[in-house]
């Protein structure tokens with residue numbers, strides 16, 4: 001059962017499919033560009049969802065967020081300083097770990113901390129990992145894989161830290177519309193204040209929320225003109241335009257899918273609650289509460305020890321022998337953990353949880 005790659009099993013919202021059908025029926029597939037109605041739709045959405053007044057000039061369209069992360073690394077790099085360095089907290093979505101190396105930059109990591117059963121940014125660890133040449137902080141907000149919706153107080157601490165070291169903050173907010181806790185709201189990092197906005201590159205997309213990541217439509221929001229120019233310069237001649245079908249899907253997603261989105265959140269909450277209750281009742285496994293995303297971050301180190309898994313067998317590999325395809329925590333900088341994608345039909349999740357119970361309670365460890 002594939003519970004790994006971070007997309008959901010659900011069909012895209014009917015309005016998105018209808019927009020795509022209409023665009024396909026048009027029959028002409030020449031070059032395209034974001035049209036005014038799409039740009040207005042995105043700006044309206046950001047104003048409605050976050051009360052964020054973004055100017056059209058701040059938008060840079062991208063075929064993917066990972067592209068945006070990699071462009072950011074290269075654009076923040078100082079031509080005179082090959083060892084500028086990129087800082088991020090771990091565990092984290094693997095392309096955060098790869099992007100600095102792709103851009104020939106040293107990667108500096110600081111571990112997130114678990115305090116009273118909740119993941120926290122560890123500012124002291126970030127301070128210790130930050131070198132004089134460090135120029136960039138990659139922030140995952142909400143966080144994949146630990147499922148935190150960072151609070152205003154935490155973001156202020158981060159912004160203060162970034163100001164002390166004069167860091168650009170690249171805030172990957174691809175999961176921002178998947179806040180599952182009803183008492184929490186997503187606050188874009190750039191909305192903290194003028195100073196945070198000036199040092200920010202925010203990356204967003206309809207991909208996760210409306211389950212259209214394969215179409216490839218996303219955008220950066222860069223209020224600071226200097227940063228934006230450097231970003232655009234790195235893209236030049238390398239990063240392709242967003243494809244015309246993705247543009248049509250994006251417009252419909254942000255404009256016409258509010259009810260579908262609410263229904264989705266209800267279903268994901270139910271799945272999250274089922275998964276949390278099951279894991280809490282199983283020996284050797286533990287997880288913290290998932291505030292946002294459809295991803296659960298499960299500590300399986302005690303299970304691995306209890307089962308005496310062979311040295312070269314990760315918990316993810318063991319679960320795979322039992323028919324469960326989780327993502328391996330090692331790829332996120334945390335061996336012994338697994339990430340479970342619960343963006344699936346409740347019935348399928350039920351089957352997966354039966355398998356999980358069997359795998360833990362009736363272990364069969366390969367020799």
Ligand SMILES: Cc1ncc(COP(=O)(O)O)c(C=O)c1O
Nearest residue numbers: 006064065066067093144172174
């Ligand atoms: C935090 C985060 N950023 C980016 C992406 C991928 O973005 P894209 O497919 O637009 O490159 C993912 C997908 O899992 C993700 O979790």
